[in-house]
Amino acid sequence: MKIALIGAGNVATCLGPRLKEAGHEITAVYSRTVESARILADRLGATYTTDLKAVPASDAAIVMLKDDALKELAPAIAGSLNSALLLHTAGSVPMDIWREASAKKYGVLYPMQTFSKESRIDWSQVPLFIEGSSAQILNDIRQLALTISPDVTPLSSEGRRKLHLAAVFTCNFSNHMYAIAEQLLKTEGVPFRVMLPLVRETARKVESIKPQDAQTGPAVRGDRKVIDEHLALLKDNPEFAELYRLISIDINKELK
Numbered sequence: 055m056k057i058a059l060i061g062a063g064n065v066a067t068c069l070g071p072r073l074k075e076a077g078h079e080i081t082a083v084y085s086r087t088v089e090s091a092r093i094l095a096d097r098l099g100a101t102y103t104t105d106l107k108a109v110p111a112s113d114a115a116i117v118m119l120k121d122d123a124l125k126e127l128a129p130a131i132a133g134s135l136n137s138a139l140l141l142h143t144a145g146s147v148p149m150d151i152w153r154e155a156s157a158k159k160y161g162v163l164y165p166m167q168t169f170s171k172e173s174r175i176d177w178s179q180v181p182l183f184i185e186g187s188s189a190q191i192l193n194d195i196r197q198l199a200l201t202i203s204p205d206v207t208p209l210s211s212e213g214r215r216k217l218h219l220a221a222v223f224t225c226n227f228s229n230h231m232y233a234i235a236e237q238l239l240k241t242e243g244v245p246f247r248v249m250l251p252l253v254r255e256t257a258r259k260v261e262s263i264k265p266q267d268a269q270t271g272p273a274v275r276g277d278r279k280v281i282d283e284h285l286a287l288l289k290d291n292p293e294f295a296e297l298y299r300l301i302s303i304d305i306n307k308e309l310k
Contacts, residue, residue: 055198058109058138059083059100060131061118062090064169065143069118069202070098072177076201081112086123106134114139114198116163121147132157139194145218148211149185161186161195164214165203168225177202183209183217234294273302276309 055078059066062085074080080100085091088104095102103109106127115138117124117131124142132140132155140152140160152160162185167175182199184206186192192208199206209217232253236246259268272280281302288295303309 055079055113056081056111058112058115058135059094059098059118060106060109060115060127061085062087062094062102063118063120064171064173065118065165066116067094067171068169068173068175069116069143069165070094072175072202073116074098078201082109084109106130109134111135112138114141117142119144125151128152128155128157131155132160139191141195145221146215148215149187150211152187157187159187159191161191162211162214163195163199164209164217166217166221178204181205181207183207183214185209185211185214234297238291238294269305271305273305273309276306278309281309 057073057078058081059070062083066083070080070083080095080098082101082103083091083095083098084103084106085094086104088102091102091104094100101110109115112135115131115135117128117140119127119142121144124144124147128151132152136158138159140157141163142151143163143165145164145166149160149162162183164183165180166183167180169175180203182203182205184192184195184199185208186195196206196208232246232249235249239246239248256268272284281298284298285295288298
């Protein structure tokens with residue numbers, strides 16, 4: 055397919071090369087900033103632009119923008135690329151944003167993964183969740199998605215919202231815990247890398263047993279002595295102490 059990329063951020067930087075590797079032609083990269091569009095377009099052998107009206111006619115346009123920008127630009131994208139299959143990659147934005155923008159052919163291609171421009175993504179391990187404006191469009195999106203990953207599942211906008219919520223707990227909140235751990239370790243001059251074997255083993259366990267069954271630590275044991283000691287250590291970080299207390303109670307309701 056001839057595919058235009060609308061956006062040049064983390065998702066586009068990871069997905070663009072995969073599309074090219076799969077044999078698709080990237081016709082153009084659009085971004086509000088010239089430099090980010092140029093860098094990705096040069097990598098993909100495409101043109102770049104900061105003007106939606108300058109994006110060439112394409113079979114599909116994959117829109118990879120922040121939610122607010124997607125909502126703002128959807129009507130202009132639909133107006134400029136009205137013959138293309140319009141897809142967005144947002145977890146929490148409903149498919150009907152395209153209908154409201156008067157798009158003709160549209161849907162969603164949601165890769166359930168965390169992306170950064172420096173990442174090397176194994177796309178064979180990335181689940182893709184798709185939605186289409188008709189049965190035929192959904193099939194077209196499935197065929198496109200299967201060139202990216204073998205793991206493709208149709209899912210409604212409501213289901214995708216809940217999936218995105220689960221992903222926030224799984225990824226974003228877990229990473230915030232890493233950031234807190236790094237801050238606590240830093241006061242003792244200990245590098246965060248000492249936690250990496252623990253991170254890996256925690257992730258490995260839930261590949262074979264349920265997360266609830268994998269839970270360890272003072273909260274699940276109901277060890278109030280250790281919990282109180284930890285809370286005392288956090289006296290200078292009351293926000294961390296409150297977070298520790300609430301999570302401990304959620305793990306073991308008897309701690310209330």
